[in-house]
Amino acid sequence: MGGKPTLAVVGATGAVGAVLLRMLTHHADVWGEIRLLASSRSAGRKLAVREEESEVLALSEENLTGVDLALFLVPEDVAARWAPIAAAKGTVVVDTSTAFRADPDVPLVVPEINPHAVRIRPRGIVASPGCSTLALIVAVGALHAEFGLAELVVTAQQAASGAGRAGTAALREQLALVTGGELGTQPGDVRRAVGDHTGPFPGPVALNVLPWSGLLAADGWSSEELAVREETRKVLDLPGLPVAATCVRVPVVAGHAVSVHARFERPVTVGRAHEILATSPGVVLYDDPATGDFPTPADVVGTDPAWVGRVRRSMDDERALELFVCADNLRKGAALNALQIAESIIGA
Amino acid sequence: MGGKPTLAVVGATGAVGAVLLRMLTHHADVWGEIRLLASSRSAGRKLAVREEESEVLALSEENLTGVDLALFLVPEDVAARWAPIAAAKGTVVVDTSTAFRADPDVPLVVPEINPHAVRIRPRGIVASPGCSTLALIVAVGALHAEFGLAELVVTAQQAASGAGRAGTAALREQLALVTGGELGTQPGDVRRAVGDHTGPFPGPVALNVLPWSGLLAADGWSSEELAVREETRKVLDLPGLPVAATCVRVPVVAGHAVSVHARFERPVTVGRAHEILATSPGVVLYDDPATGDFPTPADVVGTDPAWVGRVRRSMDDERALELFVCADNLRKGAALNALQIAESIIGA
Numbered sequence: 243m244g245g246k247p248t249l250a251v252v253g254a255t256g257a258v259g260a261v262l263l264r265m266l267t268h269h270a271d272v273w274g275e276i277r278l279l280a281s282s283r284s285a286g287r288k289l290a291v292r293e294e295e296s297e298v299l300a301l302s303e304e305n306l307t308g309v310d311l312a313l314f315l316v317p318e319d320v321a322a323r324w325a326p327i328a329a330a331k332g333t334v335v336v337d338t339s340t341a342f343r344a345d346p347d348v349p350l351v352v353p354e355i356n357p358h359a360v361r362i363r364p365r366g367i368v369a370s371p372g373c374s375t376l377a378l379i380v381a382v383g384a385l386h387a388e389f390g391l392a393e394l395v396v397t398a399q400q401a402a403s404g405a406g407r408a409g410t411a412a413l414r415e416q417l418a419l420v421t422g423g424e425l426g427t428q429p430g431d432v433r434r435a436v437g438d439h440t441g442p443f444p445g446p447v448a449l450n451v452l453p454w455s456g457l458l459a460a461d462g463w464s465s466e467e468l469a470v471r472e473e474t475r476k477v478l479d480l481p482g483l484p485v486a487a488t489c490v491r492v493p494v495v496a497g498h499a500v501s502v503h504a505r506f507e508r509p510v511t512v513g514r515a516h517e518i519l520a521t522s523p524g525v526v527l528y529d530d531p532a533t534g535d536f537p538t539p540a541d542v543v544g545t546d547p548a549w550v551g552r553v554r555r556s557m558d559d560e561r562a563l564e565l566f567v568c569a570d571n572l573r574k575g576a577a578l579n580a581l582q583i584a585e586s587i588i589g590a
Numbered sequence: 591m592g593g594k595p596t597l598a599v600v601g602a603t604g605a606v607g608a609v610l611l612r613m614l615t616h617h618a619d620v621w622g623e624i625r626l627l628a629s630s631r632s633a634g635r636k637l638a639v640r641e642e643e644s645e646v647l648a649l650s651e652e653n654l655t656g657v658d659l660a661l662f663l664v665p666e667d668v669a670a671r672w673a674p675i676a677a678a679k680g681t682v683v684v685d686t687s688t689a690f691r692a693d694p695d696v697p698l699v700v701p702e703i704n705p706h707a708v709r710i711r712p713r714g715i716v717a718s719p720g721c722s723t724l725a726l727i728v729a730v731g732a733l734h735a736e737f738g739l740a741e742l743v744v745t746a747q748q749a750a751s752g753a754g755r756a757g758t759a760a761l762r763e764q765l766a767l768v769t770g771g772e773l774g775t776q777p778g779d780v781r782r783a784v785g786d787h788t789g790p791f792p793g794p795v796a797l798n799v800l801p802w803s804g805l806l807a808a809d810g811w812s813s814e815e816l817a818v819r820e821e822t823r824k825v826l827d828l829p830g831l832p833v834a835a836t837c838v839r840v841p842v843v844a845g846h847a848v849s850v851h852a853r854f855e856r857p858v859t860v861g862r863a864h865e866i867l868a869t870s871p872g873v874v875l876y877d878d879p880a881t882g883d884f885p886t887p888a889d890v891v892g893t894d895p896a897w898v899g900r901v902r903r904s905m906d907d908e909r910a911l912e913l914f915v916c917a918d919n920l921r922k923g924a925a926l927n928a929l930q931i932a933e934s935i936i937g938a
């Protein structure tokens with residue numbers, strides 16, 4: 243790529259897009275033109291990037307011409323249709339949707355774990371994992387390198403913004419409907435107060451925990467739960483790894499929280515796990531139960547790394563650890579990981 | 591006990607006490623006098639029970655005289671001091687606090703699981719488990735009877751009222767402070783808005799997930815997490831059962847939600863698990879992913895049973911099941927289980 247490469251941000255107006263534009267302003271300025279694309283609904287809107295106003299263009303063949311690298315931050319069906327079109331024009335596509343993550347011809351990349359994978363991309367597309375996988379995988383991957391991962395059991399407590407702008411909007415609307423009264427003590431009272439303001443969720447998320455996210459996949463599993471399994475296996479290159487995930491939605495704006503039970507091939511100690519986590523890139527160890535130091539979504543939102551605390555060794559198995567990990571689903575969970583991939587591709 | 595026995599409700603003014611008084615009004619009327627006790631701060635207050643106003647008395651030796659059975663719904667230190675005093679007067683004590691649950695001379699009883707245990711009570715005290723254990727144990731115990739439990743990994747998402755009246759009050763106060771704005775998107779913005787209104791929690795619970803509940807126990811584990819392990823082992827009479835629990839606090843008023851990974855000795859199927867759960871007393875099976883039927887705290891609060899959904903078999907182990915269980919922490923998690931124990935003792 244001669245000169246500074248042209249970047250397209252496809253889905254610049256979305257929840258992930260908004261965070262990505264702020265990041266472009268703060269990361270090293272390695273890009274030439276930055277072109278903002280979204281649906282035709284948004285064409286003509288002005289958004290700030292690198293401290294300048296930039297006009298949003300409609301996603302089209304024409305507007306994808308002359309782009310060196312395109313970050314796709316759009317729903318799965320839009321990515322499935324348009325990413326191959328961009329790739330056919332010679333654009334390298336980094337996609338954050340679910341469309342290509344399982345494709346054997348598309349590398350699934352977490353730069354702290356498998357940076358090399360970015361180089362072999364037969365379809366011209368690189369995929370970024372889902373937000374729950376990304377919350378846990380940097381910490382778990384670091385421990386895997388030392389102890390050898392044998393099994394994962396995780397519960398991902400996903401924030402509302404994991405479902406995009408519509409998720410955040412629904413949570414804020416619902417909170418206004420349920421706050422101030424005595425709701426949350428009678429069966430269904432919250433559901434009645436929320437009415438049809440459920441947004442993208444299958445029920446009220448305010449004052450509630452919704453044990454569902456994604457679509458129905460096989461045998462009662464949700465697509466999000468199976469994605470955690472498949473993506474973790476692919477990124478860590480452990481195709482036979484047993485993974486049991488439960489994904490629930492909690493009334494948090496942004497910041498996924500994951501409780502992780504990890505069993506390893508070799509014995510573990512909390513001390514050694516602390517050392518590894520404290521020195522792993524992309525991870526912040528924040529773990530001192532005596533002083534009440536543990537990560538929470540509200541404290542880590544807006545930050546880049548995955549924060550890890552509550553590290554305990556199983557009382558029954560010297561090879562098993564519990565961890566509690568929090569990461570901003572819009573940052574490491576999407577925009578940041580995609581931008582890291584893009585920067586590594588252009589050699590920044 | 592000649593005539594109808596006299597019942598004392600010690601802690602009648604608390605969160606569990608309030609629910610218990612409503613239950614006494616609706617359960618079969620098997621009690622003679624019902625005496626309401628609390629701290630001296632509450633003496634003279636009037637509370638409704640069995641559709642009559644009754645005056646609250648201060649907890650004292652005198653006011654415990656002539657009581658056949660006392661339900662203790664008070665903090666651990668108060669129970670530790672006063673339960674033996676009541677027992678020494680010949681009163682049978684049913685205690686919901688943590689004070690006696692681990693005592694080998696105190697049976698720990700869940701009537702659906704180990705009703706017989708109530709009969710041998712050398713100290714005159716019977717303990718009721720904690721709310722997280724009670725949320726999961728009826729369902730897990732039923733499956734254990736068929737498949738033989740080999741291991742549990744659970745994440746308990748505990749409601750604010752699990753910390754009593756003060757917990758509910760803190761959540762409602764915090765919600766009023768964080769609702770309506772744009773909070774939840776910058777590191778610490780929720781923490782700053784909540785300020786010192788944390789109540790009994792180690793940080794903000796509104797718009798957040800707090801991975802801590804209880805006191806610091808050994809090696810980074812919280813007392814609540816170790817309690818789930820010890821209580822489950824004791825009630826199921828499986829002293830060597832491996833149990834790894836994570837307890838987090840979520841912004842829900844009442845209703846604990848537990849994601850359960852259970853490994854059994856024998857192969858399991860979802861179909862057989864459904865049959866067992868559908869016919870087990872104290873359990874409601876509510877599980878149809880195709881129609882979006884799964885339990886949530888907001889839907890099961892105010893109801894007696896443990897609701898179970900999201901039953902899936904592990905994709906990697908034919909002996910492992912995932913479940914999502916919700917139960918009202920103030921009902922089955924405390925008042926109801928204690929009342930069931932009391933009713934079984936007097937042979938009602």
Ligand SMILES: NC(=O)c1ccc[n+]([C@@H]2O[C@H](COP(=O)([O-])OP(=O)(O)OC[C@H]3O[C@@H](n4cnc5c(N)ncnc54)[C@H](OP(=O)(O)O)[C@@H]3O)[C@@H](O)[C@H]2O)c1
Nearest residue numbers: 253255256257258280281284315316339404406407571576
């Ligand atoms: N939210 C997260 O935490 C997260 C984490 C990891 C991955 N992801 C993935 O990232 C992608 C974006 O998610 P999001 O949360 O930002 O969603 P979002 O807030 O709903 O934003 C969707 C974006 O896609 C654009 N779009 C929709 N239909 C389009 C079309 N037909 N043509 C062109 N653009 C279209 C929207 O543009 P308009 O404004 O014009 O409608 C908007 O910019 C999704 O694939 C999601 O699965 C999200």
Ligand SMILES: NC(=O)c1ccc[n+]([C@@H]2O[C@H](COP(=O)([O-])OP(=O)(O)OC[C@H]3O[C@@H](n4cnc5c(N)ncnc54)[C@H](OP(=O)(O)O)[C@@H]3O)[C@@H](O)[C@H]2O)c1
Nearest residue numbers: 601603604605606628629632663664687752754755919924
């Ligand atoms: N909340 C739950 O979900 C749950 C579940 C399982 C078990 N438990 C256990 O149940 C017990 C009660 O919990 P809660 O949630 O109802 O707590 P709570 O709302 O704080 O109520 C505490 C009760 O104890 C009374 N009390 C406090 N100090 C006393 C003293 N020195 N002498 C006499 N009475 C005193 C209070 O009376 P005043 O009003 O006079 O202060 C009040 O009635 C605790 O041991 C708790 O661990 C609770």
